[in-house]
Amino acid sequence: MATGRTHRPATRSRGIPEATVARLPLYLRALTALSERSVPTVSSEELATAAGVNSAKLRKDFSYLGSYGTRGVGYDVEYLVYQISRELGLTQDWPVVIVGIGNLGAALAGYGGFASRGFRVAALIDADPAMTGRPVAGIPVQHSDDLEKIISEDGVSIGVIATPAGVAQQVCDRLVAAGVTSILNFAPTVLSVPDGVDVRKVDLSIELQILAFHEQRKAGEESSAEEGPDTDAEPAVAAPPAPRGATGDTGRKGPDGDVPAVMPA
Amino acid sequence: MATGRTHRPATRSRGIPEATVARLPLYLRALTALSERSVPTVSSEELATAAGVNSAKLRKDFSYLGSYGTRGVGYDVEYLVYQISRELGLTQDWPVVIVGIGNLGAALAGYGGFASRGFRVAALIDADPAMTGRPVAGIPVQHSDDLEKIISEDGVSIGVIATPAGVAQQVCDRLVAAGVTSILNFAPTVLSVPDGVDVRKVDLSIELQILAFHEQRKAGEESSAEEGPDTDAEPAVAAPPAPRGATGDTGRKGPDGDVPAVMPA
DNA sequence: ATGTCTTTGTGAACGCGTGCACAAAGATGG
């Protein structure tokens, strides 16, 4: 789950559980595909399979939205697409700004998935003067000095942060101060925001580490009776890593502004 | 959570809850930062704040790993970095292949966060012959014909998919057949894989839609007593969308190859 | 050695999310 809001009791949204909200886009995607193939109706079982979830879960999810199905038949695809879109707020236009037009920011700017669902890239913002004015994906990059002006003039409420981690918090603060109330953060940092502002993060590094954990378990399990050095069980007084501090490079940073690695032992 | 595994009972990993595993990288990042500032020890309260979680939760998470703290003092930073790294399997080298070197794939290839924690980009793979041999981020792109060879020769067990959605499943199938058992999917599709293979997805579009949902609620709440057209409550026989099918563009696809997947019916 | 003070580790309670299983709804055919 590259997800991650800043804690909070969750489940608050007019009775619709957070877990359900997170699945609605999945259903919508599957439904859109059916719609394009002009499939008129779909059963919970079929749709659940397409979305990769349990059919009972899907029905319960839909029950939070209302009774949009017909027993013995299924759900009307078009109608459901409309209802979910409306519930997710996709029937309106959402201007979005992307801050930090580097490798990732540029890729995001050119991402078609943005425009496909009511999201419109209103502006690209970068602090590098050399970038200013240069078009990326057909949109001219604007300088971060104008951030506040851009946000307020275009009525932007959603911001995407793709800057180095070191400056993400200050960029976030400026976005929030300017009126942004939803932030999608790609920088590997924990952002702190005032109440009323939502933050979601996408963190490649975390996802890989989670995969590595499971990968390690798989590998350790098949070669269980083998010669497990210290794979599991008691760390066997595991040699504590050489006490740091000797690493003289004071201001060292990961190649990208990421939190510097560390390779114990 | 741009997260998302293919359901499954979760919590299986030698007693360590899945939710805890997902937070370990967060702790590790905070600890690494402390380590570089040569901070010797840290309390659960401090570390929890840095990681953006509840301190009781953090302590319970660590308790699954063992008793690595000292009451009255806190946790030894270096030791904890080592323990978590070991638990996550970051003390070993993980060769990773990236398939689909387009805008996103290229950005990922150049991402420093990869190398920073034991992940090594073993190969970049693309189906476009024009890309073959061209270096991206210093690594020459290889043709997808050689996918199987690359996987087996380098002993790759983690694959990243950054291809258009339409081919993601077949790319996935080839990766799995070649021996990959962990996949990080950036394409907006549900991948189906055999048991024993882990899939995590990062889906920008879903994250934005979740933000939009909450954003809509915020907006609808402040202007509650206003002129709510049909914001909430009974959809008031909500006008069903103009019955589709009239949209002549048969083979229409999301501007990016988004969605078209699905195949029930 | 003893007392104090800090902080861990965890028992217990609670709430959310999941999935089973089934009654009710309604379509469809005769």
Added chain:
DNA sequence: CCATCTTTGTGCACGCGTTCACAAAGACAT
């Protein structure tokens, strides 16, 4: 109009995850 058959909507139980609250552990000073 009735019987049958499909599929929804949901009551219910269970398990995971979160959080509170506190006893025990141990550092540190005297």
